[in-house]
Amino acid sequence: MAKAANDARLTRGRLWFYQALIVAALFGTWYLMTEPILVSEASAKNTAFFFGRPLAVLKVVFDWFVSGKIYPHLAITLWETVLAFAAGSVLGLVVGLWLALSPTASALAEPYITALNAMPRVILAPIFAVWFGLGVLSKVALGVTLVFFVVFFNVYQGVKEVSPVVLANARMLGATKRQLLRYIYLPSATSWVFSSLHTAVGMAFVGAVVGEYLGSARGVGYLILQAEGVFDINTVIGGILVLTLFALLLDFVVTRIEARLLVWRPASAETESL
Numbered sequence: 001m002a003k004a005a006n007d008a009r010l011t012r013g014r015l016w017f018y019q020a021l022i023v024a025a026l027f028g029t030w031y032l033m034t035e036p037i038l039v040s041e042a043s044a045k046n047t048a049f050f051f052g053r054p055l056a057v058l059k060v061v062f063d064w065f066v067s068g069k070i071y072p073h074l075a076i077t078l079w080e081t082v083l084a085f086a087a088g089s090v091l092g093l094v095v096g097l098w099l100a101l102s103p104t105a106s107a108l109a110e111p112y113i114t115a116l117n118a119m120p121r122v123i124l125a126p127i128f129a130v131w132f133g134l135g136v137l138s139k140v141a142l143g144v145t146l147v148f149f150v151v152f153f154n155v156y157q158g159v160k161e162v163s164p165v166v167l168a169n170a171r172m173l174g175a176t177k178r179q180l181l182r183y184i185y186l187p188s189a190t191s192w193v194f195s196s197l198h199t200a201v202g203m204a205f206v207g208a209v210v211g212e213y214l215g216s217a218r219g220v221g222y223l224i225l226q227a228e229g230v231f232d233i234n235t236v237i238g239g240i241l242v243l244t245l246f247a248l249l250l251d252f253v254v255t256r257i258e259a260r261l262l263v264w265r266p267a268s269a270e271t272e273s274l
Contacts, residue, residue, distance in 0.1 A: 027054055030051065030054050031053075031054050031055070033047050034047050034048040034051065034052070034053045034054070035053070048233075049231075049233065050233065051233065051237075052233040052234040052236070052237045053234060056234040057234050057237045057238045057241065058238075059234075060234050060235050060238035061241060061242060064238070064242070070220075070223075070242065072218065073218055073219050073220050073222065073223055074220055074242065074246070076136070076218045076219045077205075077208050077209065077212065077219045077220045077221065077243070078246060079136065080136055080139040080140055080143065080207075080208035080211070080212075080219070081143065081201075081204045081205050081207075081208045081250070082204075082250075083136070083140045083143070084139070084140045084141075084142070084143020084144050084146075084147055084204040084207050084208060085143070085147055085200060085201060085204035085250075087140065087144050087147075088143060088144040088145075088146070088147025088148045088150075088151065088200065088203075088204065089147060089151050089193075089197060089200055091144065091148050091151075091152075092147065092148045092149070092150070092151025092152040092154075092155060092196075092200075093151060093155050093189075093193060095148075095152055096151065096152045096153070096154070096155025096156040096158075096159070096189070097155060097159060097181075097185065097186075097189070099113075099156060100155065100156045100159035100160055100185075101159065101181075101185070113152075116149070117149045117153075121142070121145045121146055122142070122206075122210055124141075124142060124145060125138070125142050125210055125211050125214045125215075126214060126215075128141045128142050128211070129211070129214065129215045134215045134216055134217070138215075139207060139208045139211030139212060139216070139219075140207075140208075142207040142208075142210065142211045143203070143206070143207025143211070144207070145207070146203035146204070146206055146207045147200040147203050147207070150196045150199050150200045150203055151193065151196045151197070151200055153196075154189075154192040154193060154196035155189050155192060155193055155196070157192060158188055158189035158190075158191065158192030158193065159185050159188060159189050161188060161192075162184060162185060162188045166184060167180070167184065170183070170184055194254065194257075194258040197254050197258075198251055198254060198255075201247060201250045201251050201254060202247055202251075205243060205246075205247050208221065209221035209224075209243060212225070213225050220239050220242060220243055221239075223235070223239050224236050224239040224240070227239065
C-alpha cells in the first residue's frame with residue numbers, strides 16, 4: 001500500500017515536471033521569436049508587435065500587483081464571476097432537476113431550451129447593459145446565461161441516466177419521492193454537476209470580461225480594452241494571463257470541493273508511468 005502511494009506520488013511529480021517543461025519551452029520559444037537572437041531585428045519587432053514580449057508582459061503583471069493598480073479591477077471581475085457562477089449553477093441545477101423529473105414540463109420547454117441554447121448569448125451583452133446598466137448586474141446576467149446551460153444539460157442528463165432497476169427497487173421498498181430525490185437522483189447527478197462546473201468557471205469569466213469589454217469603467221476586461229485602444233499588446237496579454245491564472249485558481253477550488261463531496265466515487269486509475 002505504501003509502495004503504491006509512493007509510486008503514485010512519483011508519477012504525479014514526473015507529470016508536473018513535464019508540464020512545467022512544456023511551459024518553459026513555450027516561454028523560451030516566445031522569447032527567442034521576439035528578440036533578435038535567432039531572427040533578424042525586423043522580424044523580432046514584427047513578431048513582438050503582434051504577440052508582445054514575454055519579459056515585458058511579466059513586467060506589466062508585476063507592476064500591476066506591486067503598485068496595487070490591479071486589485072480594484074480584479075476584485076470587481078472576480079465578484080462578477082463568482083456571482084454569475086453561483087447563480088447560474090444553482091439555476092441550472094434546479095431547472096435541470098425539475099425538467100428531468102417532470103416529463104410534461106420537459107416536453108413543453110424543450111423547443112424553447114433548444115432555441116435559447118442555440119442563440120449566441122454573447123450578443124445579449126448590449127441588451128443587458130440597457131436593462132441593468134453598466135454595473136455589476138449586467139455582467140452577472142450575461143455570465144448566468146452562459147453558465148446555466150452548461151450545468152442544466154449535465155444535470156438533466158445525469159438524472160436521466162439513473163438506472164431504472166435501482167429506481168424500481170427503491171420504489172418497491174417504499175421510497176417516497178423526497179427519498180428518491182435525496183438518495184438516488186441527486187447522487188446520480190452530482191458527478192455530472194461537478195463535471196459541468198469546471199467548464200462553467202470559464203464561462204462565468206467570459207461573461208464578466210465580455211460585459212466589461214462592451215461597457216464598463218472597472219474590471220480586468222476594462223484594462224484590456226484600454227490597452228487594446230493604444231495597441232499595447234503587452235498589457236493585453238498581461239490581462240489575459242491574470243484572468244487565466246485566477247480561472248485556474250477557481251477551477252482548483254471546485255476540484256477540491258468535488259474531491260471532498262464525492263469521496264464515495266471510485267478512484268480513477270493512476271496515470272500511466274511516463
